[in-house]
Amino acid sequence: MRMYLLIPVCAVALAVPVTVLANGGGRGFNGVVDAIESQYHVHATRIPFMGLISFVASRASHGAAGNLHVAEFENFSADVDGQELNRMVEQKLGNGWERVVRETSKAGHEQSLIFMRPEGARMGLFVVDKDSNEMDVVQVSVDPQHINEEVGHYTHHHGSNDASHDDSDSDKDKN
Amino acid sequence: MKMRVAAVLVLALAAMTCVARAQQEKLPEASALEKDLAARASDVTEVTLSKQMLAFAAQFMDKDDKDDVQTRKLIEGLDGIYVREYAFDKEGDITPEVVEKLRAHYMTGEWTPMVHERETKSHETSDVMMKIVNGEPRGIFVLEAEPKELTIVLILGPIRMEDLGKLHGISGLGSLNIVSKSTKASQGK
Numbered sequence: 619m620r621m622y623l624l625i626p627v628c629a630v631a632l633a634v635p636v637t638v639l640a641n642g643g644g645r646g647f648n649g650v651v652d653a654i655e656s657q658y659h660v661h662a663t664r665i666p667f668m669g670l671i672s673f674v675a676s677r678a679s680h681g682a683a684g685n686l687h688v689a690e691f692e693n694f695s696a697d698v699d700g701q702e703l704n705r706m707v708e709q710k711l712g713n714g715w716e717r718v719v720r721e722t723s724k725a726g727h728e729q730s731l732i733f734m735r736p737e738g739a740r741m742g743l744f745v746v747d748k749d750s751n752e753m754d755v756v757q758v759s760v761d762p763q764h765i766n767e768e769v770g771h772y773t774h775h776h777g778s779n780d781a782s783h784d785d786s787d788s789d790k791d792k793n
Numbered sequence: 794m795k796m797r798v799a800a801v802l803v804l805a806l807a808a809m810t811c812v813a814r815a816q817q818e819k820l821p822e823a824s825a826l827e828k829d830l831a832a833r834a835s836d837v838t839e840v841t842l843s844k845q846m847l848a849f850a851a852q853f854m855d856k857d858d859k860d861d862v863q864t865r866k867l868i869e870g871l872d873g874i875y876v877r878e879y880a881f882d883k884e885g886d887i888t889p890e891v892v893e894k895l896r897a898h899y900m901t902g903e904w905t906p907m908v909h910e911r912e913t914k915s916h917e918t919s920d921v922m923m924k925i926v927n928g929e930p931r932g933i934f935v936l937e938a939e940p941k942e943l944t945i946v947l948i949l950g951p952i953r954m955e956d957l958g959k960l961h962g963i964s965g966l967g968s969l970n971i972v973s974k975s976t977k978a979s980q981g982k
Contacts, residue, residue, distance in 0.1 A: 700837060716846055720839040722831075734846050741849050762852035 647687040647757045649710040650746070654755070657706065658696040662689040662755070682764035685742075691753040698729055698748060707731055707746055715744060729753075739763065818932070818949045819843075820873040824898050826891065827877060830943065836880035844872050844950075871950035872932075877943075884940040892918055892938045899934055899947065907954075916940050924949075933957070 644652060651662050665671065665688050676684035700722030708717065711733060719732040728749055735742035737759055745756045820843060823831070831837050842850065847868050854865040881887065900922065908921035917939050924932035930953055935946040948957075 701832060716841070716843060718840065718842055718846055720837065722834075722837040724835045734849070736845065736849055741852075762849070766853065766855060 645710060645712045647689075647744070647755070649712075650707055650744075651689045651755055653706050653710050654691065654753070658691075658694065658698070660691045660694050660696065660753075662691050664689055680764060681761055683758055683760050685757070685759040687755075687757040689755045691755075692751070694748065694751050694753045698727070700724075700729055703729055703746070704731060707733070707744075711744060715742070818872045820875045820947070820949065821899070823877075824895070826894055826898065827945075830879045830886070830891070831877075833881070833886060834879040835882045836878070838876070838878040840874065840876040842874040847871050847874065867952070867956050871948065871952060873947075873949045875945070875947040875949075877945040879943045881941045887938050887940065887943050889918075892936065892943075895943075895945065896920060896936055899936075899945075903931070904934060923954075 651664075654660065655662055668686065668688060672684060672686035675686055700720070704717065704720055708715070715733040715735045717731060717733050719730065721728070721730040723729075729746065730748070731744075731746040733742075733744040735744070740759050740761045742759050743757070745754070747754050747756075820841060831839075851865045851868040854861040854868075856862065856865075879887075903924050903926055904922040905925050906920070906922050908919055910917075910919040912918070918937070920934075920936040922934045923930055924934070930951060932947070932949045933952055933954070934948075935944070937944040
């Protein structure tokens with residue numbers, strides 16, 4: 619009886635690592651960064667205390683921006699095929715992400731990819747941007763409602779300041 | 794009796810869902826010809842905004858701004874925006890055959906030509922078409938070709954020519970200027 623139980627348990631134990639290896643590593647942000655590193659033989663500079671920075675950014679923006687991930691590749695001299703990069707990022711990001719913008723310039727060695735994903739009331743943004751010898755990979759989750767309120771608050775405040783400046787200017791003119 | 798009523802209601806609901814889905818159109822997949830152009834072009838810009846992404850993007854519009862509210866309504870009503878720009882280093886990649894193949898790929902019976910321009914000297918061509926369903930505008934298609942540049946703009950959903958100006962400000966949709974230019978030119982003639 620024990621033997622019958624042992625066989626499926628061993629099979630599952632073997633299947634799990636095989637499946638993980640077949641998937642070619644992680645998915646999401648780390649999966650994309652790892653894939654870029656291995657494909658173009660470059661090394662990403664990961665910003666230390668990114669989790670803390672993300673937390674602070676989330677608090678400072680009152681939840682408007684959070685889940686921040688940043689990786690920077692310096693001295694990125696390898697030639698990048700735009701379509702190949704796009705395929706790789708799409709594959710590693712997985713389901714749910716939609717590519718909204720792709721810009722490729724062969725002469726300037728520039729590549730830009732912007733992906734979006736609805737995350738409940740929030741929106742996930744994933745950006746890959748290569749400019750000559752540097753590539754940046756950024757993932758952030760934003761709350762459109764909060765951003766609107768923050769921007770609105772700033773513009774209204776700024777607008778009222780402008781209005782008060784105008785008033786004071788006109789008062790000066792009168793005087 | 795109750796079972797029959799329930800069955801009729803379920804069927805009616807299913808039929809309504811099918812009609813609603815049929816009215817909501819999906820953006821096309823890039824054709825083989827476009828993929829080939831993208832592979833050969835020196836500069837490529839692709840913007841693809843599905844209905845879901847447009848609805849989400851619309852939330853970034855200011856609720857208190859009158860212009861933004863109008864643009865938000867317009868964007869939320871659209872089924873999708875598809876823009877492709879291909880620029881080449883040298884002339885010869887964009888032949889009249891390529892333009893004609895692309896035109897044929899996108900056109901179906903519901904599209905009505907609005908602008909059809911061919912300049913023999915500069916080898917520039919412009920096509921603007923509107924999709925009309927039951928007398929209502931349901932889409933705009935623009936195909937603009939120059940010797941070294943090709944632009945495709947496809948907007949699906951209830952949109953009128955005069956609404957295009959509202960979309961100019963959205964990042965990546967600068968090529969909509971072409972539509973305005975083409976339509977103004979046709980109206981001037």
